Amino acid sequence: MSTTVTETVTSPTVDIKEKYSYDKLNAYTHPPETEADLPWSELVTLDLEDYGRPGGKERLAKQLEHAVHHVGFFYVKNFGIPHEEVDRQFTLAKNFFQLPVSEKENAADYNGWRRPGRRIMSKGIDNVEIFNFPKFTPEFAGKYNYPDLLNAHMSEIEKFQRELHANIVLPLLRLFAIILELPDEEYLVKQHTFDEKSEDHSRYMIYHPRTEQEWADANYGKGGGHTDLGTVTLLFRQPVAGLQILGEDGNWTWVSAQPGTVTVNLADTISHLTGGWLKSSVHRVVAPPEDQRSFERTGLLYFARPHNKTVLTPITDSPVLQKAGVHPRFDREVTMEEFVRAKQTMQLNPDIAAKRWAESKDGTVELLAGFRDKKYKE
Secondary structure, X not given: OOOOOOOOOOOOOHHHHHHOOHXXXXXXXXOOOOOOOOOEOXXXXXXXXXXXXXXXXXXXXXXXXXXXXXXOEEEEEOOOOOHHHHHHHHHHHHHHHOOOHHHHOOOOOOOEEEOOOOOEEOOEEOOEEEEEEEOOOHHHOOOOOOOHHHHOOHHHHHHHHXXXXXXXXXXXXXXXXXXXXXXXXXXXXXXXXXXXXXXXXXXXXXXXXXXXXXXXHOHHHOOOOEOOOOOEEEEEOOOOOOEEXXXXXXXXXXXXXXXXXXXXXXXXXXXXXXXXXXXXXXEEEOOOOHHHOOOOEEEEEEEEOOEOOOEOOOOOXXXXXXXXXXXXXXXXXXXXXXXXXXXHHHHHOHHHHHHHHHHOOOOXXXXXXXXXXXXXXX
């Protein structure tokens, strides 16, 4: 179950391609897995190889129903992207973060490079460095000045992003439609077409090692519980433990690195579109176990979102949602574009966010049109 993708970006010059060919880059290798005895999450693994077989979608939807309603996290495997292609993306991420600051600096808003130390966390600052690639669509063409390392491989980066959307995101949206018993299996797909304007993006991400004192100052990352703001987030296997899920029982469990899988979590938008029936998972990244704290934790992610014009009211054609009696989460019609801007105002302006949380009397802050964000148990 794979999709052929057409590349559209301009080819780099021969000199750039030669200078940054993979045989000249520092190859990425996964750090060793932890030997710590941790409370691991028990997550469903969907085998997307079954998707195209007779009755396969229905079997996968049945397997997925509990996870998307109660957990918000699961794994997928056999998604049609060769292991070598994934490894090359990790190698590009590793080499990008090793570039001098002068090459990484970028006139960016949400996309492009974001240096570590932007957010205050307890008494410390964050150790996270990020590079976001917007969707490869006309509205973003030429907007960002990428370093030569990335320009040399941009056609491959685009191909990878489009494959993630076609091979994982769209099949999952059809499974969600089946679970919701929608009369049109393509209902959610039509709100997530790649070429329509939306804020999907792929990401290279790195958590830099900290000293024990720095981890203590940052409360070991325990205050970072959050939900993502889109439809689904895809996270490629990363052996350095740190990702935790808040369960319905109020306990945090660790997400393990399963070979050959992508970890998927549901996010706010798909929850808004179902009145909360599909669960936007609460998660955080905490200090790794002691035997992994000296390693960098490199992330390779894709964030899928609906079209900017999508109105975030519960789907009316779902018998499942009708039976559950779900209600809108906003007190007026809110578009995806409005919700993204409101959420990013909090994410990208730590002073504004800190002030609003400090003024909160009940541990929640109104984000937009009556919908309130909240802080989660440490």
